Amino acid sequence: MIRALATFVFVALAALPVRAIEIQEITSPGGIKAWLVEDHSIPFTALSLMFKGGASLDAPEKRGAINLMTALLEEGSAQMDSVAYAEAIEALGASNRFDAGDDALTVSARLLTENRDAAADLLRQALTEPRFDQDAVERVRAQVQSVIRNEDTDPNSIASKAMAKLSWGDHPYGSSVNGTAETVAALTRDDLIDAKNRVLARDRVVVAASGDINAEQLGQLIDKILGGLPEKGSVPLPEQAKLQLTGGVTLIDWDSPQTVVSFAQPGLPMSDPDYFAAFVADHILGGGGFASRLMDEIRDKRGLTYGVGTGLSNAVYGETWVGGMASANEKTAEAVDLIKQEWDRFGESLVTDKELNEAKTYLTGEYPLRFNGNGKIAGILAGMQLIGLPADYVNTRNAKIEAVTAEDVQRVAKRLLHSDQIRFVLVGRPQGIAASN
Amino acid sequence: MNILMRLSPLALALAATPSLAEMPKGISHFKLDNGLEAVVIEDHRAPVVVQMVWYKIGSADEQPGKSGIAHYLEHLMFKGTDKLGPGELSKTVTANGGMDNAFTSYDYTAYFQRIAADRLPLVMEMEADRMQNLRIGEDDWQAERQVVLEERSQRTDSDPGAQFAEERSAVQFYNHPYGRPVIGWRQEMEGLTRDDAIAWYDAHYAPNDAVLIIAGDVTAEKAKELAEQFYGPIPPKENTTRKPRPQEPEQRADRRIERSDPRVAQPVLTRSILAPERNAGEQKQAAALSVLAELLAGSAQTSVLARDLVLTGKALYVDARYDGLTVDPTTFGISLVPGPGISNADAEAALDAALTKFLEDGPDAAQLERVKTQIRASRIYAQDSAHGRAYDYGQGLSVGLTVEDVNDWPDILGAVTADDIRAAAQLVLARPGSVTGWLLPEPAADQAQAATATLPAAEDVQ
Numbered sequence: 016m017i018r019a020l021a022t023f024v025f026v027a028l029a030a031l032p033v034r035a036i037e038i039q040e041i042t043s044p045g046g047i048k049a050w051l052v053e054d055h056s057i058p059f060t061a062l063s064l065m066f067k068g069g070a071s072l073d074a075p076e077k078r079g080a081i082n083l084m085t086a087l088l089e090e091g092s093a094q095m096d097s098v099a100y101a102e103a104i105e106a107l108g109a110s111n112r113f114d115a116g117d118d119a120l121t122v123s124a125r126l127l128t129e130n131r132d133a134a135a136d137l138l139r140q141a142l143t144e145p146r147f148d149q150d151a152v153e154r155v156r157a158q159v160q161s162v163i164r165n166e167d168t169d170p171n172s173i174a175s176k177a178m179a180k181l182s183w184g185d186h187p188y189g190s191s192v193n194g195t196a197e198t199v200a201a202l203t204r205d206d207l208i209d210a211k212n213r214v215l216a217r218d219r220v221v222v223a224a225s226g227d228i229n230a231e232q233l234g235q236l237i238d239k240i241l242g243g244l245p246e247k248g249s250v251p252l253p254e255q256a257k258l259q260l261t262g263g264v265t266l267i268d269w270d271s272p273q274t275v276v277s278f279a280q281p282g283l284p285m286s287d288p289d290y291f292a293a294f295v296a297d298h299i300l301g302g303g304g305f306a307s308r309l310m311d312e313i314r315d316k317r318g319l320t321y322g323v324g325t326g327l328s329n330a331v332y333g334e335t336w337v338g339g340m341a342s343a344n345e346k347t348a349e350a351v352d353l354i355k356q357e358w359d360r361f362g363e364s365l366v367t368d369k370e371l372n373e374a375k376t377y378l379t380g381e382y383p384l385r386f387n388g389n390g391k392i393a394g395i396l397a398g399m400q401l402i403g404l405p406a407d408y409v410n411t412r413n414a415k416i417e418a419v420t421a422e423d424v425q426r427v428a429k430r431l432l433h434s435d436q437i438r439f440v441l442v443g444r445p446q447g448i449a450a451s452n
Numbered sequence: 453m454n455i456l457m458r459l460s461p462l463a464l465a466l467a468a469t470p471s472l473a474e475m476p477k478g479i480s481h482f483k484l485d486n487g488l489e490a491v492v493i494e495d496h497r498a499p500v501v502v503q504m505v506w507y508k509i510g511s512a513d514e515q516p517g518k519s520g521i522a523h524y525l526e527h528l529m530f531k532g533t534d535k536l537g538p539g540e541l542s543k544t545v546t547a548n549g550g551m552d553n554a555f556t557s558y559d560y561t562a563y564f565q566r567i568a569a570d571r572l573p574l575v576m577e578m579e580a581d582r583m584q585n586l587r588i589g590e591d592d593w594q595a596e597r598q599v600v601l602e603e604r605s606q607r608t609d610s611d612p613g614a615q616f617a618e619e620r621s622a623v624q625f626y627n628h629p630y631g632r633p634v635i636g637w638r639q640e641m642e643g644l645t646r647d648d649a650i651a652w653y654d655a656h657y658a659p660n661d662a663v664l665i666i667a668g669d670v671t672a673e674k675a676k677e678l679a680e681q682f683y684g685p686i687p688p689k690e691n692t693t694r695k696p697r698p699q700e701p702e703q704r705a706d707r708r709i710e711r712s713d714p715r716v717a718q719p720v721l722t723r724s725i726l727a728p729e730r731n732a733g734e735q736k737q738a739a740a741l742s743v744l745a746e747l748l749a750g751s752a753q754t755s756v757l758a759r760d761l762v763l764t765g766k767a768l769y770v771d772a773r774y775d776g777l778t779v780d781p782t783t784f785g786i787s788l789v790p791g792p793g794i795s796n797a798d799a800e801a802a803l804d805a806a807l808t809k810f811l812e813d814g815p816d817a818a819q820l821e822r823v824k825t826q827i828r829a830s831r832i833y834a835q836d837s838a839h840g841r842a843y844d845y846g847q848g849l850s851v852g853l854t855v856e857d858v859n860d861w862p863d864i865l866g867a868v869t870a871d872d873i874r875a876a877a878q879l880v881l882a883r884p885g886s887v888t889g890w891l892l893p894e895p896a897a898d899q900a901q902a903a904t905a906t907l908p909a910a911e912d913v914q
Contacts, residue, residue: 054497057835090753098763101753105822108829125833154762157792161768164717170610270714273605304551305530305542315539318598321606341606373547380549380568387498387668388836 036386038396038406043234045242049222050396050406051233054389058128060226060233061389063397064241065119067219070192071253071332073210078187079194080202080210083152083159085115087207090151093144097151100137109134111141115192118331119401120214123394128227135239142215143243147207156199163193170269170442174277174339177267178440182279182335186256209249216248217241223396226389256333262435263451264351267442274347274443275339278354280436282327282334283427285402291415292423293327293336293431298374299366299424300357300432301325301338306373308361312353313340319350331402336431347445355434362428365421379413479845480672481855484679486688487660491845491855492675493667495838501572501668502839504564505579506850508663509656511636512558512629512779513694518648520636523556524600525649529563530554531592533585538592541578548574558630559779560850566839569669573678580682583662586653593646601642604635612713613720616891623707624724624887627698628780658689663849667842697780700726703885712892718768719796719893721803724785725886727879730776730861732853738776739864740876741784745772746823747815747873748786754819757788760806765791766799777847784880796890807881814874824866831862 039051070081089104089111090097104111107130112123122142126134166172176191183189193199220241224233258281269275283293301309302325309323325338342350366374386392386409399408441448475481478494511522532538545552550567552575565575608614618633625631635641664683666675703726730738749757749772761767768789776782786807790799834840848858 056497057832059832059836061836097753098759101751102818102822105751105754105826108825108832110829110833127829127832150763154765157765158768160792161718161789168715168717271610273602273610275610303546305539306546311539314599316595318595318602321599321603341602341610343602343605373543377546377549381551382549384498384500384549384566384568387495387500387838390836 036392036409038409039230040406041230041234043238045238047217047220047222047237047241049224049233049237050400051223051228051230052225052392052396053229054225055227057389058227059389060126060128060131060224060228061393062122062124062126062224062236063222063393064122064124065221065397065401066121066214066216067119067221067331067401068214068248068252069117069119069121070115071117071187072213072248072250073187073194074206074213074250077198077202077206077210078190079159079192079199080206081120081214082115082192082194083156083199083202084145084147084207084210085113085120086155086159087147087151088113088141088145090155091146091148092140093146095140096146096148100141103137104134107134107137109137111138117188117192121397123390125390131228131236132239135236139240139243142240145211147204149204152204152207156202159193159199160196163191163196163199166191166193170271170275173267173269174275174440174442177265177442178277178279178337178438181265181438181440182258182260183256183333184259186333187253188256188330188333212245212249214248216245218247219252220244221397221400223393223400225392225396253332256330258333258335260335260436260438261452262437263439264448265438265440266445266448266450267440268444269442271443272344273341274344274441274445275341276347276351277337277339277440277442278437279328279335279337280433280438281431282329282336283431284334285329289423289427289430292419292427295371295374295378295416295419296361296366296424296428296432297325297327297336298378299370300361302327303374303377306377308357309338309354312357313350317349317353319343319346319353323350323354329402344444345446347441347443348447351439351441351448355437358432358434358437361432362425364425366424368421371419371421371424375416375419378416382413475855476859479855479859482676482679484659484684486684486686487658488662488664488679488683488686489849490664490666490675490679491849492670492672493665493838493841493845494670494672495667496669499569499669500566500838501569501666501670502564502566502842503572503575503579504562504665504667504842504846505583506560506562506663506665506846507657508560508661508850509694510557510559510561511632511634512697513656514629514632517640518644519632520600520641521644521648521652522561523635524597524641524644525652526554526556526561526563527596527600528588528593528646528649529582529586531586531588531596533581533587535581535585536578538589541582544578545575550575556634558634560847562846562850564842572666572670572675573682576678576682580686583657583659583683584686586650586657588646588649590646593649597641597644600635601638604638604641608633608635609638612711612715613891616711616889617722619709619711620722620724620887620889623709624726624783626700626703628700629697630778630780630782656692656694658692659683659686660688661692661694663846665842665846667838694779700781706884707887708889709887710890710892712894714894716891716893718789720787720789720891721796721800721888722785722787722891723803723886723888724783725880725883726781727774727784728776729778729780729782730848730851730853730857732857735776735853735857735861735864736868736872737876737879739861740868740872741774741776741880742865743820743823743827743868744873744876744880745774745784746826747819748772748810750823750826754822756810756819757786757803757806760809761788761799761802762791764802766794766802767791777851779851796892800888811877811882814877815870817870820870820873824868827862827865
């Protein structure tokens with residue numbers, strides 16, 4: 016009966032529904048480009064604005080300035096102080112989220128059709144006329160300092176900060192967007208204005224919208240929101256980051272029954288001809304959740320962890336192949352050895368037809384499911400523009416995965432997957448495993 | 453209708469939704485002959501469907517000494533049936549481009565898959581299969597017990613905040629099993645066996661005590677036809693319904709607990725008190741408590757506690773929490789982190805003063821109106837996620853509400869009056885029986901030591 020069910024599964028795969036989403040590429044009257052997916056079934060529009068460079072545009076010695084500036088955008092602008100601004104947003108039922116990341120400052124807005132213009136005006140005001148009032152600056156600065164303190168006592172944050180530093184050194188990718196207690200303490204109002212001028216400009220924004228709005232309305236809306244921003248950012252976009260990672264083990268002592276394990280090795284850019292082969296390889300190795308080899312060996316067969324996973328980490332200015340898990344201190348060494356074994360075994364033989372087919376059907380089948388909702392569509396379309404993908408990527412991407420062969424997977428594995436290149440950062444008190452360079 | 457008269461023109465437009473007795477657009481509901489109740493939530497914007505099966509059984513139904521069995525069984529439900537090998541259900545879902553998972557709470561255990569709409573029959577067939585044909589292999593149950601112990605280590609024992617929350621619950625509930633952690637106490641988890649798990653499965657997993665939710669790109673007719681086909685043949689069981697749990701006596705004493713740990717970055721105050729839950733046909737009090745939580749701390753700038761404590765620098769953060777989707781009485785909770793240079797005692801005194809003032813003044817009319825506008829807007833935004841709405845119905849029906857109760861909830865929230873909020877505030881802010889917990893960093897000297905202890909190892913990375 017297992018066979019029968021499996022047969023049914025593979026018969027069904029042939030008929031994967033592809034309901035192409037229609038992306039309109041528009042240019043506003045003011046010359047700003049945007050991607051739009053219209054859907055008038057729910058009376059609101061999701062809007063995603065991504066300003067390239069994000070927190071990586073922080074000035075030297077001013078780490079954390081763009082993050083703090085971003086958090087202050089909703090804390091008062093034009094004639095309104097923090098409270099007046101928040102009251103105005105709440106009275107419209109609008110919602111704006113501001114987030115400073117490594118590659119973009121992202122604004123995720125939801126605007127009700129009923130009062131879209133009024134909500135857009137408040138968003139314009141936040142982006143173009145923030146006040147940076149002293150009381151708001153001090154209040155939010157103290158909140159950011161609290162986040163930094165929490166990160167310093169969280170083993171996952173400790174591991175990821177250490178791995179970032181080992182990977183990227185002095186490039187902004189090598190440190191937290193939040194900055195440090197010292198850099199954040201020293202930020203002035205002028206630093207915040209400088210931070211805003213670095214990142215909030217029309218030459219570095221990408222725009223996507225989905226929902227109850229047409230092309231003409233969207234053009235007017237984005238001109239209204241973004242038209243008042245400077246034409247150009249005050250500094251060039253960040254430089255490509257140079258990966259400094261070496262293989263080995265870094266131990267960070269932490270009093271806990273478990274060790275947090277973060278691991279990374281060199282990756283490859285999306286422009287690499289073998290990118291999709293690596294994408295399929297990652298799924299089979301550790302990216303595929305319960306279906307992956309690492310999960311099978313380390314969790315299902317031996318119960319050494321609650322979860323282990325890997326992924327290709329492709330940022331705009333650099334890329335790694337990463338993974339993570341947590342394991343009891345006395346079992347960490349065994350689990351780490353299993354990761355290394357699976358890593359090296361991967362290129363030694365071809366993946367099986369079953370593994371390859373199941374990876375492809377997952378990776379191609381999962382893709383259209385992501386586009387279920389205005390908020391998700393706007394976020395995906397802005398993200399595509401951020402990394403320079405064309406709109407028709409949504410229709411060509413699956414064919415690139417389908418084309419990957421077992422030989423392609425083996426070739427890229429032989430080229431990239433070598434356990435002696437992996438850096439493990441262990442935060443905990445793991446037994447039987449020593450630090451190395 | 454008084455509610456409508458007080459709304460602004462904007463609010464009136466937002467409130468143009470079906471009247472109480474009607475089903476909202478795209479929602480339908482049916483029950484199979486074997487007792488399986490089902491809700492279908494249609495959303496045809498993308499070719500995606502979510503199937504969820506919720507069993508009306510959770511950790512609060514466990515016997516003392518066997519804590520964690522509900523969650524452990526949830527893990528073992530992936531170990532196969534007569535037809536499916538261990539792990540094969542998840543692998544099949546993945547191979548079909550979908551994802552699946554499961555979760556356990558005090559009152560329910562739920563399983564779900566998210567997958568292309570044309571694969572709905574496949575996941576329904578597999579979910580129906582494990583509703584009646586679970587098989588657990590000898591090696592599998594032992595390895596999986598290690599997995600849940602690792603899960604406990606990761607979620608709870610590595611996190612002093614999670615450990616403290618566990619102890620606060622144990623102090624909050626004298627008698628009700630909500631005082632035990634869902635994942636279980638470690639020493640009891642270590643003793644759980646396959647026999648325990650199978651006994652739990654046999655006693656509680658049955659169509660007549662489950663709720664099926666299908667959300668996404670499927671018609672109500674098709675969903676019903678498939679439900680009949682796959683779940684219809686499963687016979688109901690007798691005596692599966694959860695027994696009443698031991699209830700709380702009146703709590704008269706305020707309690708305080710405190711813990712210091714070097715892994716804590718800054719002091720956090722949490723105060724909680726027993727509060728009524730949402731009940732079938734009787735959700736008004738719960739609605740008032742939900743709006744009260746929003747008024748107290750729902751906005752970082754304009755809420756009562758944000759204005760009194762955060763804007764004045766006495767607190768860095770404030771939060772108020774209430775979730776009425778439980779079988780038995782739940783808790784209303786407030787938490788805060790003291791502001792820079794503010795002692796814990798002063799921060800707590802400032803909280804007390806702010807709450808006392810709110811009890812005297814009652815809600816501000818303009819703020820209440822803004823909160824209601826946001827509630828109405830949320831209702832529109834909520835339609836963007838069929839998956840999110842699947843949770844609303846699944847959770848509601850699992851704790852004993854009807855589909856109508858879930859449908860009516862936004863309207864009941866919208867109808868909350870200032871007087872309702874005053875009464876709710878008296879109920880949770882002015883009665884004895886609260887538990888106040890302070891989770892603290894190590895005293896200054898020890899803290900400095902702890903910090904330097906980690907430095908030498910960390911330095912080689914810089």
